[in-house]
Amino acid sequence: MNPLRPIGAAFLGFLAATGQLSMFTSTAIWHCVxxxxxxxxxxxxxxxxxxxxxxxxxxxxxxAGMALALQTYSGFSRLSAEAxxxxxxxxxxxxxxxxxxxxxxxxxxxxxxxxMAAELGTMRVTExxxxxxxxxxxxxxxxxxxxxxxxxxxxxxxxxVGDIVGVFGGYIxxxxxxxxxxxxxxxxxxxxxxxxxVISGLVKASAFGFIVTLMGCYHGYHSKGGAQGVGAAxxxxxxxASILILITNYIITELFFST
Amino acid sequence: xxxSKTTSRTAPMIRLDNLHKTFGSKTVLNGMNLDIPQGxxxxxxxxxxxxxxxxxxCILGLLAPDEGDIFINGESTLAVFAATxxxxxxxxGMLFQGAALFDSLTVWENISFGLMQGEGMNRDDARDxxxxxxxxxxxxxxxxxxxxxxxxxGMQKRVGLARAIASNPAIMFFDExxxxxxxxxxxxINDLIVNCVRELGATALTITHDMASARKISDRIAMLYxxxxxxxxxxxxxxxxxxxxxxxxxxxxxxxxxxMNLRVA
Ligand SMILES: Nc1ncnc2c1ncn2[C@@H]1O[C@H](COP(=O)(O)OP(=O)(O)O)[C@@H](O)[C@H]1O
Ligand SMILES: [Mg+2]
Numbered sequence: 001m002n003p004l005r006p007i008g009a010a011f012l013g014f015l016a017a018t019g020q021l022s023m024f025t026s027t028a029i030w031h032c033v034x035x036x037x038x039x040x041x042x043x044x045x046x047x048x049x050x051x052x053x054x055x056x057x058x059x060x061x062x063x064a065g066m067a068l069a070l071q072t073y074s075g076f077s078r079l080s081a082e083a084x085x086x087x088x089x090x091x092x093x094x095x096x097x098x099x100x101x102x103x104x105x106x107x108x109x110x111x112x113x114x115x116m117a118a119e120l121g122t123m124r125v126t127e128x129x130x131x132x133x134x135x136x137x138x139x140x141x142x143x144x145x146x147x148x149x150x151x152x153x154x155x156x157x158x159x160x161v162g163d164i165v166g167v168f169g170g171y172i173x174x175x176x177x178x179x180x181x182x183x184x185x186x187x188x189x190x191x192x193x194x195x196x197x198v199i200s201g202l203v204k205a206s207a208f209g210f211i212v213t214l215m216g217c218y219h220g221y222h223s224k225g226g227a228q229g230v231g232a233a234x235x236x237x238x239x240x241a242s243i244l245i246l247i248t249n250y251i252i253t254e255l256f257f258s259t
Numbered sequence: 260x261x262x263s264k265t266t267s268r269t270a271p272m273i274r275l276d277n278l279h280k281t282f283g284s285k286t287v288l289n290g291m292n293l294d295i296p297q298g299x300x301x302x303x304x305x306x307x308x309x310x311x312x313x314x315x316x317c318i319l320g321l322l323a324p325d326e327g328d329i330f331i332n333g334e335s336t337l338a339v340f341a342a343t344x345x346x347x348x349x350x351x352g353m354l355f356q357g358a359a360l361f362d363s364l365t366v367w368e369n370i371s372f373g374l375m376q377g378e379g380m381n382r383d384d385a386r387d388x389x390x391x392x393x394x395x396x397x398x399x400x401x402x403x404x405x406x407x408x409x410x411x412x413g414m415q416k417r418v419g420l421a422r423a424i425a426s427n428p429a430i431m432f433f434d435e436x437x438x439x440x441x442x443x444x445x446x447x448i449n450d451l452i453v454n455c456v457r458e459l460g461a462t463a464l465t466i467t468h469d470m471a472s473a474r475k476i477s478d479r480i481a482m483l484y485x486x487x488x489x490x491x492x493x494x495x496x497x498x499x500x501x502x503x504x505x506x507x508x509x510x511x512x513x514x515x516x517x518x519m520n521l522r523v524a
Contacts, residue, residue: 127359130321134353135422136345136377 024218028148031140041146049112049209050154054161056111057104061162064099065091065169073178084180088188091170096197097257100162101155102249105208108155109241113216116147117237120220121230129221144221147213155209156202163198200256207252208245215241270333272297272430272462273318279326279486280313287313288324289486300456300463302473302494304508305483306517311466312356314483315432318464319353320344331430349377352423352461354452356434358415360407360422367393367403370421378426392421396451413444417451424455431456433465437472449475470509482508484517 072090076083120143123129132139167189174180216237223233271294280288287310295301305311316322318329320336329336331347339347360369368375370392371385380388390400396417407415416436423431436452437445449472456463456476465476473480474494481491482505490502497509507515 123361126357127355128361130316130319131353131355131359131361133321134319134348134351135373136349137372138341138345142376 020222021218024221025214027140028144028214028217031138032145032149036141038142038146041142042149045146045150046154049108049150049213050157053104053108053111053154053158056107057158057162058165060103060107061095061100061166062169064103065095065166065171066173068094068099068166069170069173070177073174083178084174084184085188085192087170087174087178087180088185089192091174092167092189092192093197095166095170096163096201097253098201098249100159100166101201101204101208102245104155104159104162104205105212105245105249106242108151108158108209109212109215109238109245112151113212113237113241114234116213116216117220117223117234118230120217121223121233124221124223125226125230139221144217147217148210151209151213152206153209155205155212159201159205160198163201196256200252203256204249204252207248211244211248212241215244270330271295272299272332273464274330275314275318275327276330277327278314278317278324278329280310280317280322280324286486288317288327291327291483291487293481293488293491295462295464297462298460299478300453300465300476301479301481302465302467302477303481303483303488304468304470304473305466306468306508309483310486311468311483312434315353315434315464315466319348319351319432345377349373349426350428351430351432352426352428353432354416354419354423354434354436356438358407358412358419360415360418362407364407365403366405366407366410366418369407369418370425372422373426388425389421392425393418395424395455396421397447413440413447416440416444416448420448420451420455424459427459429459429461431459431461431463433463433467433476435467435469436465436476437467437469442471445469445472446475452476 068091069087072087073083076086076090120129123143129139129143132142171182171185171189174185175182219233219237219240220230223229273293273295275291275293278288278291279286291310291314293301293303303311303314313322317324318331318336323337331350336344336347360366361372364372367386367389370389371380374380374385374388375382386403390403393400393403398414398417398421402410402414407418410418420436433452436448440448452463452465453476455461463476465473467473467476474497477494479491480494480497481488482502483489484504490500490505492500497505500506503516506512507517
């Protein structure tokens with residue numbers, strides 16, 4: 001057998017998948033900007049993503065902020081006399097620019113992306129998506145658009161809350177464990193804070209929201225082969241969203257902060 | 260309206276012209292031709308995996324054939340705008356093999372889904388129609404607010420049927436309506452299908468491998484084998500047709516020209 005054959009087949013498979021994803025993405029975006037819209041479905045998705053993800057995102061950013069403060073202290077206090085401002089700075093920049101959006105994105109990928117892939121995948125294999133079409137309802141408009149718009153808009157909200165909670169986590173550790181002066185810590189944080197730090201994080205959040213919901217919908221929509229296929233779709237949705245989040249995170253950081 | 264009536268005597272309601280469909284290296288439809296006259300009820304029979312569902316999905320526009328053309332009411336349905344396709348689908352009611360009810364919606368919301376989402380009817384009117392259709396398929400009004408997951412398979416099929424007839428379509432498709440049901444419930448569904456189709460005066464296309472159901476529902480029967488229609492005729496003629504494939508299929512014989520690809524593991 002020709003040893004190049006499997007490589008060629010894999011390459012063709014990759015091209016086919018890329019083409020299918022591009023088609024899916026452009027069709028979804030096209031329907032995002034054209035009426036009719038299903039506002040009730042959008043509201044339900046926004047609540048699901050924005051409200052019910054709050055505890056998960058809050059917990060992760062809280063402990064991330066706490067760990068960051070502690071870690072920075074053990075690293076910097078030996079070098080710097082101004083440990084307070086160093087810790088405040090690292091926590092604030094670390095949370096708003098990187099950890100807040102990335103952690104929220106990954107958590108939502110696990111929580112929302114997986115659920116979307118499972119739901120749409122089940123609808124696909126039980127022919128519910130076909131049924132939508134026969135009932136003169138476009139499945140992109142009915143299923144995909146509300147989810148993507150909810151992801152785009154609600155992830156920044158989640159991350160904004162996560163930023164506050166994460167910075168608060170750093171404050172708790174600094175004040176109650178490391179014994180810093182609360183007033184000085186808050187002042188140091190406030191002096192460092194720049195709009196661009198928060199804004200870049202929110203831009204990331206929106207991009208991650210798009211990625212998570214797109215991957216969830218895409219893998220669910222194109223799943224096949226019964227329960228096993230739905231399981232595979234769920235896994236693929238989470239894994240691909242997580243990888244894309246980390247890649248996109250680097251790219252956006254590069255765009256905003258490399259001078 | 261009068262126009263379509265005069266043309267319908269010459270042109271069939273649905274015409275499949277030389278359909279080809281291949282998945283990867285597997286040829287499913289291989290030059291399929293079929294005419295379904297207006298107001299008739301045709302059943303396509305054929306073994307599992309012979310491409311019956313693929314045929315239906317091509318007609319519905321859920322799959323695109325590789326070659327050939329599909330005409331509904333004399334007009335080609337391929338290569339048309341999405342809006343045109345949607346208008347065509349509004350005239351078609353489909354009962355899916357597994358009923359395909361939306362499990363996030365109640366029974367009555369399922370039945371009136373096409374009316375509310377597709378045609379923009381308000382909820383009160385849509386609910387009235389849903390209740391009417393629910394009774395028409397032999398269920399009770401109090402079932403309207405239940406969830407699909409609470410219903411038995413036979414009841415789900417009935418709700419699926421009610422959803423299919425909700426918009427009084429001119430064309431009805433049934434994908435294996437009796438598969439997975441016990442014989443009694445299967446016969447109930449057969450009767451409902453016959454009644455609904457007659458009341459609407461619809462053109463019906465059913466695919467099945469259940470011969471009892473096929474005999475009951477159909478005026479005409481067509482047999483799909485290896486991607487082609489190999490026999491078509493009046494239902495009463497099927498028992499004395501001289502086609503060996505049909506004869507083997509309707510009597511369920513092991514010996515005959517149809518070879519199952521049974522691989523011994
Ligand atoms: N979307 C698809 N992708 C690949 N193969 C398919 C697809 N749909 C159907 N097939 C194949 O086409 C053949 C016919 O399927 P189907 O029309 O569902 O059979 P049936 O006559 O039992 O309804 C089967 O072998 C099936 O594996
Ligand atoms: Mg089938």
